[in-house]
Amino acid sequence: MNTAIPDTRPTLGLGKLAKRVAGAIVAISLTVVLIGSAFFRPVFEGGLHVVPRFPLSQWVADLPSHLWWVGLFFLFSASMAPLRAFRWGFTLAKPKPRYSDRYHSVAIGLLGNNVIPGKLGEALRAMTLTHFTKKRGKPIAFAQSLGTILVCKLLDLVALLVLVSLSPSGPFFGGNGNFTGGLTGVAIAVPILIGVLFLAAKFTPRIADWLEAKGRYPKIQKALRDLGVGIAASGSAKRIGLAFLGTLVAIASVSTGYTIALYGAGVHAGFFAGVILLAAVTLGQSPPGVPAGLGMYYLSCTWAARLLGATPEQAATLAVLTHLTTVISHIAVGAASLLIRRVRLRDLVPRGRDRRPAESPESVRGS
Template identity: 25%
Template sequence: MKKHWKFWLGVAISLVFLFFALKGLGLNDIWEPLKTAQYWWLLPGVAVYFIAVWVRAWRWHYLLRPVKPISTKTMFPIVAIGYMGNNIYPARAGEVLRAVILKRRENVPVSASLATIIVERVFDGVVMLAFVFLNLPKLAGMTSSSGFVGNIQNLALWGAGAFLGALAVFLAAAMFPARAEKIVVWIVERVVPSKYHDKVSEITTRFLGGLESLRSPQEALMIFFTSVVIWLLETVKYWFVMHAFPFEVSFFTLMLMNGIVNLATTIPSAPGYVGTFDAPGIAVLTANGVAKGLAAGYTLVLHVALWVPITALGAFYPRRSEIDTLADKIAAQWDEDEETLELILAALREERDLRGQ
């Protein structure tokens, strides 16, 4: 129990969000819209979502070109496996899972691929914030009475500072790699135990190599543009699923919902973003005049439609022995002290052993 405290903390946070999401609703309030929904609208929604995943795979291929050119066709299954890992394991373990699988299949250093994955997430966060700030007038309705936990305006401002700050750091590190490496070495020597110095320095060098694609403004703009396309396609899925239910809001409202929901899912929660996805989604819709029971039914179906297809696809692709071994390793190490460092070091040790064979 003590060892898995992070998992149980996530479950507790999910329960709090679910409490606010479902407060004042009876089972019949949600069941009625579920009974009458036109579920065939999910089919084009799922199709568009898989196109968005393919664009994600292209973006990852684009980011990794300076490290190693790998086709989008090769990247797509690994991206799907990563989604599956994020959906069924806590703490977004799927991101580490896809980095390790890419190492095994394409011999790309784990630290370099993790750098590109972090860059992806930073650009995703910036786009999500753009979606939110495009709809600033609508934020006035996002109060606790609509079911949202906390102050969305403050969350958006703090999120803007965090993501834009991270983006500035990565761009600076990409443009001035030698100086960035010196700064990191200075920090490592003062913070990290001496026995890890050499290994952390090796990780740092490869990590900075993964930022190479940001050295050109044109490259950075291409990554940003691709990120916008990805999230607009995902919003199109929200739009298709909306047509399965008897309500209609503007596409901009769905962009706001998409932005807030995905920012909220950065909060630790139970696997699958239970609660942290649902509460803000319901809140956005109720603040825009949708009955709470109907909003809850729509958000539930949308959540399932986002979770099940990509999780099933991710489970279909890998060799079972490979995925089981890696997933068990990541799940076992995730709760240990110094979990991220130890996981990366283990992957690097494995890389060293493979070289020696």
């Protein structure tokens, strides 16, 4: 006889609902303003009003002429999944999961970044790897997987810093001082983040031991230990070095797509200018939970493009077409992975019934 399971989910109070609605309104309004900044500018003479930066009808009519480079940009954008999956193998503990599991986890994470509000794709990526490795009988805990991804994200920042510094279009070799402030900020942040990760790897197990001695929060104890294991999983300077080389290759590939986009839009800023554009849009959207990530992309992309010599029309073209192509390519590779591995996004989130201890093979055979 089937027994109905009572719904124990907490109800959403009126106050919390009002806060969420207000937050959504603020996020949407901010996004509209930031996107609009690519097409309009404020004018204060005769009272505050906005005017178009360029003739919009002609700009729309010219968009189809850019399709040739949009296809190339799609390929370079989609290359992020296989290249990041290869790099990830160097930050995971041995024996590392299969490449196919890593690839599909990265691809589904890219999908999540574009369909889940708040840029939480990296968390989905960790959940996906946990799901795949669990099915193979060699589970990697979510927190441990997330720890390895944090190392990857730090390597992304370091690689961007190196490539922007060496770029002829950058602040040191290109004489473009407009990027110096942002580059200095990243250069200050990277050592701080490295220190935070080292401290986390060292002290999370100790905090877990302290909680265990107090007999408190067993789930947090396990999460802290798994996180520490994940951060320290690379295990050697050699593997970190290989992971960094893999990061440079991945970022160089995607930045080549942005260089082609600049050339296709009519901005001849040099072969290495794409990394400047990539760094701008990446750092502009880096913090997870940013309420206006879409607007930040348009703002950072058009700002960097204009500094590289783009006209307002060219900057708007780059922002619109690179963003749409990035979203489509990431959704495409992620959706393909969901179909190939026959999983649904909701299957990756553990539910109450999934947290029960699984029966051992011996107990199953003996029943």
